[in-house]
Amino acid sequence: MADEVRKLAERTAGSTRQISAMIEAIGARSAEAAHGMQQSLSAVNHSVTLAQGAFAAMTTIRQQLGGVAREVGDITGAIEEQRTASSAIAVSVQQVAQMAEENRHSLGTIAGSANRLEQLSRDLDQVVGRFRL
Known part of the structure; x- marks a missing residue:
């Protein structure tokens, strides 16, 4: 039995x-x-x-894009105002050019009239000269 206990141990x-x-x-x-x-x-x-940093960066980018969009809108408005002003200036310049042409034509007419008056004055002077004593 000791052998079995030893084997079991x-x-x-x-x-x-x-x-x-x-x-x-x-x-x-x-x-x-x-x-x-x-x-x-x-x-x-x-x-x-990293995700929080990316989120913060995207938030900043979104805010900056909103600012850029507002600035583009402002620039677009300013360009439209400039276009309107340029059109008005072009019309005014055209009117000034037309008035200058009319003035040139009037000056030509006045010069012609002055020449005729000068000639009439000479003719009158000659006629008056004949009647002098």
């Missing part, structure tokens, strides 16, 4: 060693899993930080 010791080895392996794998989870958590935290 040997088998129990062997089983205990196997169980201890399994527990150590499970502990090592648990440590690896915990380390992997810690790395994953760090990566997730880093990704969250």
Whole structure:
């Protein structure tokens, strides 16, 4: 019976060693899993930080685009005002050119009339000269 107890003790010791080895392996794998989870958590935290930065950048870009859109609207309004003013100036310049042409024509008529008056004055002077004593 001592032989059976000894064999049972040997088998129990062997089983205990196997169980201890399994527990150590499970502990090592648990440590690896915990380390992997810690790395994953760090990566997730880093990704969250990057996403928050990207969100902040997109918010800033959206706000700046709104400002740019307002400025483009202001510029468009100013261009329209300039176009209207330019059209009015073009009409005014055309009117001034027409008046200048009319003045040139009138000056030609006045010059012709002045020449005729001068000639009439000379003719009158000659006629009056004949009647002088």
